[in-house]
Each structure stands twice: as C-alpha cells, then as structure tokens.
Amino acid sequence: MKNIAIFASGAGSNAQKIIDHFKQSDKARVTVIVCNKPGAGVLQIAEREGITSILIEKEAFLHSDKYIQLLKEQKIDLVVLAGFLWKIPANLVQAFPNRIINIHPALLPKFGGKGMYGHFVHEAVIAAGEKESGITIHFVNEKYDDGETILQERIIITPEDTPESVARKVQALEHQWFPVIVERLLTSSES
C-alpha cells in the first residue's frame, strides 16, 4: 500500500476527489493532509474522512527538517500539492526527488509564478484575451510552477467566458485528471 500526503490550503475539492478515488483501492491511500491555513475547508474534509491533518508552522517548514521527518515516518511515497501556495523548500524537494507534484489551473509556463493562484490566474487569462486555458500537472522543484510537466489538458475559451466560467471548466478538468495521474505515478514506480 502506497501512502499519499496531500498539501492543501483551500476548499480542498481536489483533495476530496483524490481521497474518494483511493477509498476502495488496495494500491494507495491518502495518509495525511498537510495545511498551512487554520480554518481551511480541507481541514474539515480531513476530519470528516478520518484522515490525520497537520497544520504547519512556517518557521519549521522553511528552516528545519521537521516535516521531512514526519513524512518519512508516515512512509509517504508521493506528496501531492492541491492548492498549496507556499514554495516548497529545497530540503523537502531533495528529500522526495520526483515524488512531489503540483496542479496549476493554467497552461504553464503561462500564468504561473508567485501570486498566480486560483481566481487571479483565471482573471489574468481572460484579461490577456487567451483562446484557451487548462491544467498543468508537474513535478515540483525549488521554483514556483517550474518543474517538468507531466500532463496538460485544455479547455476552449469563448467570447462569453468570464473568469468564473473558466474556473468551472478548469476545475472539472482538475477533478477528472488529478486522481488518475496520482494513481499512474504511484503504480508506475517500484520505489
């Protein structure tokens, strides 16, 4: 049985989809939810689902091995960032080489980087007059939204679209693809 850690700070809809996907699985399970925001919806999901949640302290996250040790103790095979907005420190990236993935609600390298998350991304996409957007699932390195792409899927933007309608279309793609890619990565590796 492989162990997944989900890092999330928002409503947690992607976390919920991944939890549901693996509920009946004998291959993997969501073992821990790591969150940096007290009161985030994802913490309620963790509680309801009976999954351990950890609220992280910024200082220890950025300047110690505390959370690396914790993830190792839990025998985590894959760290999944699902709406987690802090940059992952180098020591954590190095402790889980090619074992940390992120989902971004646009077609990177466009509309990525610090401060580009959630509705800010969709507002920028509409403001730029883009004809398409989508999702990028990628490996995480020490820079924001920069690691090797695993999957991109696209939506078409029509003249009637608003940031809200684009957000809905992109979210549907996230929910469709993120659990599938998590499973693919876990089952294609023997580590």
Ligand code: GAR
């Ligand atoms: C998702 O749309 C994800 O792509 C985005 O946060 C949302 C979390 O939603 N992540 C970023 O923007 C990262 N730069 P959720 O809490 O409902 O899963």
